[in-house]
Amino acid sequence: MSDPTSGKGAEGARTNEPALPAPTTPASEEMDLVRRAREGDMGAYDDLVRRYQERIYATVYHMTSNHEDASDLAQESFIKAYQALKSFKGGSSFYTWIYRIAVNKTINFLKQRKNRTHMSLNDLDFNAEHDPDLVALVSDKTPRRDAGLAELQEKLNAALLKLSDDHRLVVTLHDVQGLSHEEIAKIMDCNIGTVRSRLFYARQQLQAYLSDYLT
Amino acid sequence: MSNAPEEFEQLRKLLKLKRHEQPPPGFFNDFSSRVLDGIERNKAATPAEKLWEGVPWLARFFRVLENNVLAAGGFATAICAVLIGGVVYSEYVDQVPASSLANNDGAMMASMGGSSFSASSSSTGTLLSSTNAVFSSGLPGSPFDNTLGSLSVQPVSFSPSSQ
Numbered sequence: 118m119s120d121p122t123s124g125k126g127a128e129g130a131r132t133n134e135p136a137l138p139a140p141t142t143p144a145s146e147e148m149d150l151v152r153r154a155r156e157g158d159m160g161a162y163d164d165l166v167r168r169y170q171e172r173i174y175a176t177v178y179h180m181t182s183n184h185e186d187a188s189d190l191a192q193e194s195f196i197k198a199y200q201a202l203k204s205f206k207g208g209s210s211f212y213t214w215i216y217r218i219a220v221n222k223t224i225n226f227l228k229q230r231k232n233r234t235h236m237s238l239n240d241l242d243f244n245a246e247h248d249p250d251l252v253a254l255v256s257d258k259t260p261r262r263d264a265g266l267a268e269l270q271e272k273l274n275a276a277l278l279k280l281s282d283d284h285r286l287v288v289t290l291h292d293v294q295g296l297s298h299e300e301i302a303k304i305m306d307c308n309i310g311t312v313r314s315r316l317f318y319a320r321q322q323l324q325a326y327l328s329d330y331l332t
Numbered sequence: 333m334s335n336a337p338e339e340f341e342q343l344r345k346l347l348k349l350k351r352h353e354q355p356p357p358g359f360f361n362d363f364s365s366r367v368l369d370g371i372e373r374n375k376a377a378t379p380a381e382k383l384w385e386g387v388p389w390l391a392r393f394f395r396v397l398e399n400n401v402l403a404a405g406g407f408a409t410a411i412c413a414v415l416i417g418g419v420v421y422s423e424y425v426d427q428v429p430a431s432s433l434a435n436n437d438g439a440m441m442a443s444m445g446g447s448s449f450s451a452s453s454s455s456t457g458t459l460l461s462s463t464n465a466v467f468s469s470g471l472p473g474s475p476f477d478n479t480l481g482s483l484s485v486q487p488v489s490f491s492p493s494s495q
Contacts (some may be wrong), residue, residue: 245352
């Protein structure tokens with residue numbers, strides 16, 4: 118994956134069924150914030166951080182399955198982005214650019230950590246218990262009917278951690294965060310065919326790991 | 333290869349569970365201020381600290397030393413061993429080539445007819461040792477030999493004048 122701080126990246130952001138809504142900020146307004154931040158206006162950068170903090174944190178968290186690591190990496194990504202702001206030429210949206218920084222940082226972290234994984238999972242929100250799809254999975258159809266949502270969450274995260282970093286990233290960005298193939302291709306600096314292929318194999322592997330919990 | 337939605341429908345439903353994982357309440361309230369603090373700290377960092385951050389493996393290594401007494405002791409022992417080994421090795425390197433050089437010189441001089449050199453090759457080796465600060469020339473015909481040979485030690489008595 119290339120260095121996102123070079124300023125190369127995607128134009129615009131389109132999503133399929135986004136888990137977190139795509140940024141609706143007009144590009145000019147965002148570029149104005151970037152320009153002000155580059156000139157040293159910390160308030161402008163504070164605005165940018167607030168806009169994207171949840172999305173960046175979520176991506177890193179789903180990649181690491183560890184809240185503390187995700188918190189540190191998300192913060193470091195924003196700090197690095199600020200330091201590299203001068204190299205951001207505006208050829209892409211800030212959204213895509215910061216995504217690439219966070220993704221690269223996370224993948225580097227995971228490579229260093231190798232197999233020393235330690236899950237520190239966030240709690241499920243109140244809505245999980247009322248999601249009809251999830252309720253169906255834990256009560257009616259699965260062979261493991263006794264599995265509760267918490268157990269399912271743990272098994273799902275463990276299965277995700279068995280995937281390679283690239284495969285986990287594609288599943289995270291597409292199936293969890295709802296980004297389009299095109300946008301993922303730009304973030305990962307590869308072509309759309311590669312994204313589709315990785316997504317297919319990642320889902321296939323996940324399906325095998327989680328067969329006890331799927332009909 | 334197909335990415336048809338129905339093929340992985342159940343899996344995709346299960347993956348929706350990930351969207352319900354939320355960080356502790358209030359986590360994002362001060363997130364941006366922590367980022368800005370980090371930026372300010374970084375601006376204030378000395379060049380040495382910046383260099384430190386630029387070499388993460390070194391920072392990790394020293395963190396391990398800080399947290400693990402055994403590792404720190406082992407590292408200190410290794411450093412001492414390297415230093416002592418270095419000193420011993422330098423002594424060895426200084427001596428071995430000198431004697432071999434002396435032998436070579438002696439052999440060469442002998443072949444040239446200089447028998448006195450071949451006879452005193454071992455003392456020449458001592459002479460060439462760079463770490464031996466006190467040496468005697470040992471070479472026959474050296475002007476110092478005569479000087480030293482003529483010197484004699486005599487007892488000296490000193491009595492202060494009576495007052």
